[in-house]
């Protein structure tokens with residue numbers, strides 16, 4: 001039987017035609033406006049009825065293109081008819097040739113070797129040379145030609161070497177913004193994510209900055225440094241110094257928190273002046289030597305070192321003021337007193353560029369507004385009478401990647417459009433210790449026993465199934481755990497740092513050992529921490545009272561102690577998925593913990609143990625004040641503790 005063709009059905013051919021030429025384009029004169037274009041091969045003008053693209057369409061980031069889109073875009077860039085282009089210049093590259101799953105150790109070594117060999121070809125496109133005699137049309141043509149050459153070079157590298165690359169920016173308009181930012185900046189700051197600084201760094205961008213003008217300076221700003229332990233910062237600092245890379249650690253998150261604390265404290269101070277505070281309400285729980293004065297001293301120490309342990313310059317996480325001072329050190333020596341320093345900020349999407357700029361301008365109370373004029377797409381922000389920030393759109397640089405799973409986990413490939421999730425989930429299951437995953441989510445991951453061929457590490461599927469079952473995510477029909485939905489949640493938690501993992505610097509460091517400290521009990525959401533401690537106390541685990549590393553507290557699943565602990569911890573009613581808001585250095589306030597404990601009706605003894613664990617002191621030294629009213633009506637707490645929503649379910 002032949003089914004009548006629905007009028008609404010859209011075949012591939014139709015959709016391509018609509019996509020390319022638009023429905024009714026050409027016939028509907030009202031919608032189509034005549035545009036004069038230049039045929040770049042002849043230099044002659046011609047009229048086309050293409051709709052004029054809005055500025056945002058031109059600026060839209062193009063990273064992953066299907067073969068056909070890539071082909072059409074290349075033809076358009078070449079300014080020639082695409083049928084002719086097809087015969088001459090364009091080869092359709094299958095960017096998906098590489099195995100998107102994980103690599104074996106041997107494969108990874110081979111890939112890394114090949115990447116090293118071809119590293120020099122990972123270039124950013126250069127703006128061709130131009131001078132006063134170059135007409136805008138000539139420059140446009142030159143730029144397009146050289147951009148096309150650049151794309152061909154990278155396509156060839158991908159094709160002939162079978163190397164997986166980042167989905168680098170393919171829209172010339174975005175690169176044009178970068179060119180302008182580089183041309184006008186005295187210092188170009190590459191913002192990278194602390195969890196994998198080198199992955200987000202473009203070495204060639206630094207070379208390009210120097211090509212444009214040797215007087216220009218480069219700085220690698222390692223943002224999200226709050227996600228690293230001190231030892232991790234130290235290891236990276238040693239590596240970067242050894243490689244002669246100018247770097248600084250920063251955390252837009254901590255900077256924002258510090259700003260809020262300052263605002264809150266100044267509000268409190270002004271309130272306090274008119275209304276004398278009741279000293280008994282200052283702190284409901286204190287330990288013997290942790291008085292209000294001591295606390296303010298602690299705050300000051302915290303502030304000055306900005307979460308740093310010893311204030312060492314190499315590992316220090318800068319405050320906004322310090323960052324601005326560093327910028328000023330890069331001011332050209334020959335600049336006159338009236339000339340403002342121009343600081344270009346570039347980086348991949350999601351590395352925290354906006355957050356960094358917001359922290360900088362937040363401290364200055366500057367409102368963001370773009371300077372009208374030629375600089376339509378990148379923003380210029382007058383930070384002070386000495387510094388102008390130039391904010392470039394986030395863009396993906398050409399870089400190698402070993403697998404697609406890595407690109408997903410680094411936040412370079414979007415999670416919502418993901419179809420293959422088992423590779424990235426396996427990477428998460430390999431990187432984050434099973435005990436930590438179980439404690440964070442309140443799940444129990446059933447792994448295949450060693451004697452049946454299990455490896456002792458959960459597979460991606462085992463992790464996803466456990467999570468899906470726990471959250472009640474089931475597929476329609478067969479009612480199997482909905483792994484794909486579970487993957488979206490877990491991968492987002494990984495990308496936003498709730499499941500912490502920092503890549504070690506290249507060398508011999510073992511990633512497991514490098515990250516061990518990250519899986520600290522302080523990382524577990526408050527609710528689950530209470531349950532965990534409660535379980536420990538029920539079992540009276542001896543000698544572990546002051547242990548805070550989860551890996552110390554919960555031995556390998558095969559251990560007898562662990563099985564007992566698991567049972568107690570996972571007893572019914574303990575499991576709701578919880579979340580961390582801050583992955584590292586996150587100290588719950590005493591008030592916050594007490595509130596969580598009050599919700600759980602914890603005994604004073606357990607609460608004391610919990611606080612002792614948190615503070616690394618003897619439980620006997622913890623004093624509990626009786627005041628419960630402090631916890632009523634939400635915890636305003638001290639500024640330092642605001643935003644402790646660590647245990648929210650989603």
Ligand SMILES: Nc1nc2c(ncn2[C@@H]2O[C@H](COP(=O)(O)OP(=O)(O)OP(=O)(O)O)[C@@H](O)[C@H]2O)c(=O)[nH]1
Nearest residue numbers: 223224225251252253349350351352353354355394
């Ligand atoms: N832990 C932590 N998270 C951060 C920090 N800075 C930014 N983030 C988070 O990283 C994510 C991306 O931050 P944005 O500032 O939007 O990143 P961006 O680079 O401007 O991204 P685009 O606008 O896409 O270019 C957000 O979820 C931020 O909350 C930081 O210092 N520490």
